Amino acid sequence: MxxxxxxxxxxxxxxxxxxxxxxxxxxxxxxxxxxxxxxxxxxxxxxxxxxxxxxxxxxxxxxxxxxxxxxxxxxxxxxKRPLHRSILLDFEDEEEGDKHVESRDLFHEADWSEVWVRDFLDGLTPQERVIVDLTLAGYSQAEIGRRLGTSQVSVWRGLKRARKKWLAMQEACG
Structure with missing residues (x-):
């Protein structure tokens, strides 16, 4: 300046x-x-x-x-940051036998199988992978479209395809 x-x-x-x-x-x-x-x-x-x-x-x-x-x-x-939902869980202290209530962050505590996630990501096209990554980072579909040089509708379609692949994989794995 x-x-x-x-x-x-x-x-x-x-x-x-x-x-x-x-x-x-x-x-x-x-x-x-x-x-x-x-x-x-x-x-x-x-x-x-x-x-x-x-x-x-x-x-x-x-x-x-x-x-x-x-x-x-x-x-x-x-x-637009992703919301992390917390729940209260009862747990027992193993050493003293006392019961406690603890708040747990569902985002971090969810039982995501690494194999499922890896297989899911491997099954996505490069554009779908970027769309999923940016969506999980909290960006809106319009913002993702601007970053990728596509329309919001194209981003929506990419997310729809990714969701179908995720659901199909979950059904196949039981």
Missing amino acids: SEAQRELAAKNIGLVYYIAQRYRYRAERLGIEFDDLVAAGLLALCRAAIFYRPEVGRFVGFAAPTVARAMHRLIQRTG
């Missing part, structure tokens, strides 16, 4: 805090701290200062939507 761009961004830091206040409640519900929201906004403000052209209009009119979009993207990405 040039000195003029740095000065422009420094003069408009208040804009970031103003916009962050609008997103604060929604972000905190998802576990995003206010400082993280401000950090995303400050990076967007610097980006706006770099790409700003005075002949287009006022800086605030250019920077405000850029900052708001960055904060909104952060909230969306956090909201």
Whole structure:
């Protein structure tokens, strides 16, 4: 950044805090701290200062939507993380014989047979494998389509084929 761009961004830091206040409640519900929201906004403000052209209009009119979009993207990405469901399980302490209740994360505790998963992944086409990987990472079908250069419908079809293969494999294995 040039000195003029740095000065422009420094003069408009208040804009970031103003916009962050609008997103604060929604972000905190998802576990995003206010400082993280401000950090995303400050990076967007610097980006706006770099790409700003005075002949287009006022800086605030250019920077405000850029900052708001960055904060909104952060909230969306956090909201699309895969949910891990927990359940309460009773277990007995082997040494003392005491009964306890423990919360277990189903995602990590699920009994996935490595052979099933390996066979399933081997049966997928390279594109289906990428689609499944990105879906499990929490990306939406539209985001996956943009990354792969295909439509959302193509991603949906790829997931549908992968699901059919998974169900067929489960039926075959009993």
